[in-house]
Amino acid sequence: MELFYSYDSDGRFCRLDADESGHCVRVLRHRAGDEIHVIDGQGTMFRCRLMDDNPKGAEAEVLEAFPGWGGHPYRLTVACCPTKNNDRFEWFVEKATEVGVDRIVPVIGERSERKVYKTDRALRIALSATKQSLKSRIPEIAEPVSVKDFILSEGGVGKSLKLIAYCFEGDTKRISIQEALQAYDGKDVVVLIGPEGDFSPEEARLAVEHGYVPVHLGASRLRTETAAVLAATAVYLAFE
């Protein structure tokens, strides 16, 4: 099953941009009258009839709408510090999208080696992984913010389960991510994953002050991007 993404759909018609139109018409040789499947990137899949097979701007008529198609029963934000090696962060974006994530926030920690992150490639990867894994909602890729600003911005949200994966020194007790998920009966989960050099003690303290639960991800020492995908997987499995 092949999915096309429409940047502009009103529930009756779906318009494809030049990339998607070219793929649909030139590569896959669809012609007016063909049935195609289009996602709006917001959570709905449309069964459509291709009306205009213009390879630079195709248009299709909606035959049937499937809201919530390919969705998951939780709402997950993963805030993760971009890795030195960009490929590794992009790999996380792809894998988390396949498994099921709603929002990815690149956060810059005090100890982050990478202080700047451009979201354009991650957006393309998220779109491609959404289509490949047969989902209709593209995860949001937020603009980068500092770890502290992210903590403060999420701090007010009442009912979400907020987790921080951090090696707390001293006597801060940590539970496993599964224990934290098991004890929670809501659907909104926020996970914060630090940079290669970990969070600063100030960042960790601020998170705990703002309701973040310190968790561990088991006994293995994981790379940043592996920790982020493992956290998304733990949420996915917990809601299975």
Added chain:
Amino acid sequence: MELFYSYDSDGRFCRLDADESGHCVRVLRHRAGDEIHVIDGQGTMFRCRLMDDNPKGAEAEVLEAFPGWGGHPYRLTVACCPTKNNDRFEWFVEKATEVGVDRIVPVIGERSERKVYKTDRALRIALSATKQSLKSRIPEIAEPVSVKDFILSEGGVGKSLKLIAYCFEGDTKRISIQEALQAYDGKDVVVLIGPEGDFSPEEARLAVEHGYVPVHLGASRLRTETAAVLAATAVYLAFE
């Protein structure tokens, strides 16, 4: 913490090959008398004193041995069909090693597009990921075998939990991988993951005849390598 791998250790002395010696002596500038940490790749880490700082063949004396260092409380084999794109399979090798796997078997299915797989790069990746994630045992990378031969060779093993992730058509009931793991009280798990084109019905039937439990990995449609890492993660989390 930096780990070196010794291909030749007798419990009293550890010898490093040219690669590891060069990294230890030329790159990290260790000199005779320095304390270094060496793994034997078999499950033991040694605290050592560098005796001979020859950059082509260094040798260290064991001060203390830590058997089982960085180990995990299960024994996991993941048999997975190599992906068309080699990078994706190698990514699985790296991530499964970080999370914790004992044996990786590249298996060739009837519907595999890739019929040949060379293990040399995977071996290097497994070694590197073992050191990076602070483990002392390098997962075994087996030579490729056909899916059917793998099923037959594992069929005799009595107490292991054998799982096959497959979209069984018709009325074959599948449980989730977590349910299968929860119902099992042993430590030996074998997971079989098919190629992009899935297993053939004959392969699936043969697996079930030989005691494989059909499982699903949740609602998301995952790429081969994502399914393999998710399965390893589910085992890791189940034994946490």
